[in-house]
Amino acid sequence: MIVLLLFLVPLIGGLLSFFLKNDKTVRVWSLLVSLVALFLSIASNTFIKSADQLNFSAPWMGNLGSSFSLSLDGLSQILTLLTAIAYPIILIATWRTEYKKPNNFFALMLLTQAGLMGVFLATDALLFYFFWELALIPVYFLCSGWGHERRIPVTFKFFIYTFTASVVMLVTILYLYFQTADHSFAIKSFYALKLSPGTQSWLFWLMFVAFAVKMPVFPFHTWQPDTYEQSPTAATMVLSGIMVKMGLYGLIRWVWPIFPSAVHAWGDVTMSMAVIGIIYASIIAIQQDDLKRLIAYSSIAHMGLMVMAVFSENTTAMNGVMMQMFNHGINIIGLWIVVELIERQFGTRKLSELGGIAQKAPGLTALLVVVALANVALPLTNGFVGEFLMFNGIWNSLSDYRIIFTVFAIIAIILSAVYTLNMIQKIFYGNTNAVTANAHDAFGNEKLILAFLVIVIVVLGVYPQPLLNLGSSFVDGLLKDVNVANLIVK
């Protein structure tokens, strides 16, 4: 039952927001809704853990073979928790940002949350597709309605890209549906499929592209930097912090167990794509002058590493992915908050026009440096734990090229240190100029949120065990199935 509430609370809260007229009311209301969702998510992780609470199923479009089934397991728990934590953070951090028609803005934000929750909870393929689109549509309106001047063509490109990929996924789902023994969209029936390696191969690609566009994996990434740049920052946080995880989630939940032999067979190809993406994005990130684009490219690099880890097919790497999905969400939202603060205060995001803010805003600087170091995966930050596990896993993978992959991935870490430190230096150090002369420090609510993020970063960096425990039971179950399948193929 609690899984249903996780989805229903933001949905109903969002629909009601459309009818609230006052700016203040709608902000408080949406914060309240997101806090309730957070409470539910924490509750589902701690004291409400009976099976009938964590699973929900109701008939829905009966004769189509689809049912409204939601379920919370380790993977879902990590991602719903991330979604639930991210929303209050985003809302508080952007509390002072002005929006025209705030009721529509916050309503669409909450509807996106409902879609995201649904994606992470659905255990029925058709339902999954529904939520996948439900998350996309409000984001399209958010970015097009409240973005910057080039928003219309840019978000349109984003929409067409993702939509095209997702309808291809729909056809694949339908094809799989007709292969199941009991003609059902339930995930169990999909997992029970025994497809021949040849069939798996091409179905795998049809499905993979849908998720690759979302993450994005090179060469499907071209929509991403533009969209991040042109969207309102609150929407960018949702896009980069949570929504890209939809792609990874889809890969782990809907591709791996269904096409195990194809995942194995094409692992080298997808890992090469990912590694090219990592290096390419890192090099471009170094060249960037615009803060938002810099972070956008850094996100491509980080996602690429996670894709590599998924395809290295072993427990260590998968545990790393589980950790990193959560941590990347936290870290990148932290970075976007700083971007938002800088842009609101100075009206520019250009590194070349900023400088010397540290003298005026020491609090902000200290907090950002920690977030940035976590982004570089320095030891004692949360980023380190996940990345270390992933490197370890990639090194131990079955691929023939595992050494090359690991070396390139580690080069990317060095590159990420280059652009991140460069960014910090250009924004915060040096002399103040005309733009930054009158800088003031972050406000209390913003400091509070950043401080909270820093605490999460450090705590998970020192003591990652709770998060690891959440993911590891799921990973063990997943790998057991898949390895068995691998043996059959060989």
Place this chain on the structure above:
Amino acid sequence: MNALILSTVSGVIMMFSSFLLKNKASVRTLAHVLLLAVIVVNFLELKNVSLFHIDTKDMLVFDRFALLFSLIANVSTLAFFLLSSTDMERVGVNYSDYFALIFFVLSGVIIAVSFKSLLMLFLGIEILSIPLYILTGSDKRNLKSNEASLKYFLMGSFSTGLMLMGIALVYGATGTFQTGVPHLFAAGKVPVLMIAGMMLLLFAISFKVSAAPFHFWTPDVYDGAPTVFTSFMATVVKAAGFIAFMRLFNDAFGDIQPQWKLLVGIIAAVTLFIGNLTAVFQQSVKRMLAYSSISQAGFMMLAIYSLNSDAREGLILYGAAYCIATIGIFGMLAKMNDYTFEGFNGFAKQQPVIAATMVVFLLSLAGIPLTAGFLSKFYMLRATINAGNLWLALFAVLMAAVSVYYYFRLIQAMYFKDGNAGVVVTLTPGFKYTMIALAAITVILGIFPNLLISWLYF
């Protein structure tokens, strides 16, 4: 049967009503009341309550499929009346005649979807076509309208000729006009006469539903006709054409599927391709909708291609979803000053509620989940994959992704661009509520399609 008789009688009543009713509002009310009566009678028939019975000598068969679609056609026409009947006043002086003609079209629709004999198919298609030729040309002083009417008439008569020839050949091959009679051909030996007749019928009906490469008349005719009547002919009439198409190929040619399957598949693919790709380049919303109707026809062709139970259910749902959404958009378009995309700039600021309903309709046409349009496309894909052709389904969804481009242009114009979209007449509360109701139906059918489809069986 009852609905057919009643709608014909209604047509005659409307024709003579202008002698008695001088007031346009009373003509309009009379038309609404008559249509409501037709709907009630049709609904009762669906529930097996017949007011009277006429022996059609097995030439017409009123099964649930036919009755349900007639009901959808009648209800869509009612929605069309509610949204657009006031706009008909601006077309010309013969106000009551337009209603009469529409009732005659409805009679043709009912015959065409319930035929059991090829003769009735011919009659039905003709009865629904001829009033349309007149309606297309009803804006007498407009050259474009005249041109459209003439073009439609010439091309239409030509295709009628083809159809008649096809029927004659099929008769020659089988010795009967009845459909649904098992053919007694030796296995693999279908007479050339039969195949030729089938081909001619395929071409003729493809023309009527504007499937490529027989679609050339569509953009000009839809663009030239007065917008209110385009709304009607692009929706109810087209959907009816597909139901007739399906009946014909299911009953008469169902047992010679290998002979036409590939050809129909190609027609579907070409229609999808041409409709979508050309719609992308349109500057006028009206022309865009004309091409969109071609691309939607491509999707409906998938039902003819697959001919299974999914296809039957899906075509009913598709007809309803497509009619509702398109009638809604045309209803608004008919009241706009400027028919180009720019004419809609800033529309959401002026009419937030109506703009929101338009978004629902456009999302439905584009096939986005939670709308009836998505599920109807879903049924088509399911039917196609079930019939064993994954590639056609993949091609269709890629084309659906293209269609997002032009439908979303309208959303962008309404919501994200600044401008002052002008409307010709003030929008009445009735119009607004009808739009909201249609949008609500679109969403409800998108979540619970069984509300409609279960009527096929119970």
